[in-house]
Each structure stands twice: as C-alpha cells, then as structure tokens.
Amino acid sequence: MNPFDLTGKVAIVTGSSTGLGQGMSIGLAKAGCDVVLVDYVDSGETAKELKALGRKSLVIEANLMTVEPIAGIVKKTIDTFGRVDILVNNAGIIRRTPAIDFSEKDWDEVMAINSKTVFFFSQAVAREMMKQKKGKIINIASLLSFQGGILVPSYSASKGAVAQITKALANEWAQHGININAIAPGYMATNNTKALREDPVRSISILERIPAQRWGLPEDLAGAAVFLASPASDYVNGHVLVVDGGWMAR
Numbered sequence: 001m002n003p004f005d006l007t008g009k010v011a012i013v014t015g016s017s018t019g020l021g022q023g024m025s026i027g028l029a030k031a032g033c034d035v036v037l038v039d040y041v042d043s044g045e046t047a048k049e050l051k052a053l054g055r056k057s058l059v060i061e062a063n064l065m066t067v068e069p070i071a072g073i074v075k076k077t078i079d080t081f082g083r084v085d086i087l088v089n090n091a092g093i094i095r096r097t098p099a100i101d102f103s104e105k106d107w108d109e110v111m112a113i114n115s116k117t118v119f120f121f122s123q124a125v126a127r128e129m130m131k132q133k134k135g136k137i138i139n140i141a142s143l144l145s146f147q148g149g150i151l152v153p154s155y156s157a158s159k160g161a162v163a164q165i166t167k168a169l170a171n172e173w174a175q176h177g178i179n180i181n182a183i184a185p186g187y188m189a190t191n192n193t194k195a196l197r198e199d200p201v202r203s204i205s206i207l208e209r210i211p212a213q214r215w216g217l218p219e220d221l222a223g224a225a226v227f228l229a230s231p232a233s234d235y236v237n238g239h240v241l242v243v244d245g246g247w248m249a250r
Contacts, residue, residue, distance in 0.1 A: 003232035007032030010081040011229065012073065012125065014064060014117075015091035017043040019190035020140065020218050024088055027222025028229060029055040033086065036077045038062055040091075056081075064091045065113050067120040074124045083132065086229045087125040089118040089162075090140045094155045094192050107154045114158030119165050122180070126169075130176045136229045139166050139182040141240050143247060146184070159184075163240050170238030179237050181228045186244025188216040212245030 011028050015021035016037035025035050026049050034056040037043035040063045050057045058080050062069035077084050092114045095106040122137050129135025142159035149156045166182040173180060187193060187206050196202050197215065207213060224243050227233050242248050 004226055004230045005032055006086075006226065006230055009033045009085040009229070010036070010077065010083050011086035011088060012036040012038060012077055012084060013088040013090060014038045014121070016046050017041050018045075019192075020185060020188060020221055021088070021090040022046045022049075023218025024090065024221050024225040025050065026053070027219070027225050028086070028088075029053045029057075030222070031226045031230065033229070034081060036060060036073070036081075036084075038064070038073055038091070040064070064117045064121075065109060067117060070117070070121050070124050074128060078128065084125055084128050085132075085134070086136045086138070087121065088138045088140070088225060088229075089121055091117070092140065092158075092192075094152055096151045096195060098151055099153045102153055110154035111158050111161075114155065115161035115165065118162055119169075122165070122169055126173055126176075126178055129178050130173075133177045135178040136233070137169070137178065137180040138225060138228045139180070141166070141182040141184040143184055143186055143242070143244060145182075145240060146248065166240060167238045174237045179228070179233060181233065181236055181238065182240045183221060183224050183228070184240050184242045184244070185221060186210065186216050186242070186247045188218070188220070190218065209250050210245045210247050211250060214245065216243065216245055 011033050013025045016025050017039040029050045036058045038060045043059050047057045139162050141162045144156040145159045145163040169180040
C-alpha cells in the first residue's frame with residue numbers, strides 16, 4: 001500500500017484560484033484526490049489542471065470574508081461527491097500598514113477571513129467527518145504564527161490564532177479520527193508577497209536569511225499537503241509544519 005495515496009478522497013481547498021491554493025490543489029490531485037475549488041474569483045485555470053490529471057473538480061465562487069457561504073459549500077460538496085475527506089483552509093488576506101496607523105476595518109477584515117472563517121469552516125466540515133469517523137483538516141499558518149512581522153499586525157494576530165485553533169481542535173477532535181494540522185509557509189512567491197519582492201531592500205534582506213537562497217513556490221507546499229492529507233500522517237495531530245527553506249533555523 002502507498003500511504004500517500006489519496007485515490008477516492010474528496011478535498012475542499014479554499015483560495016484555490018492561484019498561488020499556494022492552486023499548488024496544493026494540484027498536488028492533492030496528483031495523489032488521486034478530487035477537489036472542490038473555492039475562491040472569491042473563478043478557479044477555472046486550476047480546474048483545467050485537475051482535468052488534465054484525470055481528476056474531478058467542482059468550482060465554487062464564494063466570498064469567505066463572512067461565514068455565510070460555508071454551509072452551502074459543504075452541502076454542494078456532499079451533494080456532488082457524497083463525502084468530504086480533506087479541508088485545506090488556505091484563503092486569506094494581508095494588509096500592510098504601520099501599527100500606529102492601522103484601521104479597524106483592516107483589522108476586522110483580516111481577522112475575519114484568516115481566523116474566524118478557518119474555525120467555522122473546520123466546524124462545518126468536522127460535523128461531516130465525524131459521521132465518517134475520519135478526516136483531515138489542514139490550516140495554513142505562517143512564519144508569523146511564531147514571529148511578529150513588520151507592518152502586518154492583524155495578519156500576525158490572525159496567523160497566531162490559526163496555530164492555536166489548530167491545536168485546540170486537535171485536542172477535541174482527534175478522538176473522532178480527525179487529524180487537524182497546519183502548514184506554516186515561509187516567504188513564498190505569491191500575490192501576498194508581491195510588495196516585498198518588489199522592494200529591493202526587503203527582498204535582499206529576506207533572501208539573505210533563507211538558507212535555500214530563494215523564495216518558495218506554490219509547488220513547494222504540495223508534498224506537505226499530501227502528507228497531512230494522507231494516511232501517512234494518521235498519528236500527527238495539532239502540529240504546525242514549517243515549510244520555509246530553512247528560515248526558522250537561521
């Protein structure tokens with residue numbers, strides 16, 4: 001048996017249109033998984049990639065700034081595939097402003113999608129997983145789950161919350177056969193880091209600290225996602241797996 005085989009499994013991936021969500025969706029599909037692609041914009045390009053791999057997908061456009069769409073997404077998943085085995089809570093936003101000038105609106109919006117939605121999406125999917133007595137929930141944390149960051153106070157707070165939500169849910173739901181873990185990506189070449197990569201001073205300072213000497217790519221998270229979604233991680237629970245090219249070791 002291949003402990004990383006996901007044939008017959010169904011995953012929901014949020015923030016699936018580009019970047020890390022797209023990379024993880026493709027990685028799960030390569031392992032045999034069908035994927036429900038959720039984003040506030042169309043995930044058609046990701047769906048094409050999955051079709052080329054011979055996997056099925058369901059594209060759902062939803063704004064996860066509120067929890068309102070969650071019940072409908074889970075229902076559509078069950079109606080279409082009959083089950084849900086994996087949830088990847090990847091959707092998130094970042095706002096860059098000095099803390100002294102940070103607005104309440106930016107604080108609330110980042111906290112809403114980055115932490116509140118993570119909890120309530122996990123809750124909704126866990127109700128289905130408990131019926132199956134099996135499931136995998138993968139939250140996307142950050143290096144700022146451990147560090148404070150610069151100019152991103154709400155993002156740092158929200159990703160600290162993701163790490164603690166992961167541990168709290170693992171404590172309660174492991175007994176139901178549900179594994180809840182998180183991936184903490186390092187500095188990745190995505191839309192969220194565009195401003196950093198275009199800032200010659202910050203970009204150089206970041207690269208100088210990364211032992212791998214490069215920005216991470218979406219496909220760098222695929223293996224970690226497959227591991228945490230597969231039977232290979234059945235005794236891993238409440239863990240935050242850092243995928244950072246060595247940043248935290250420096």
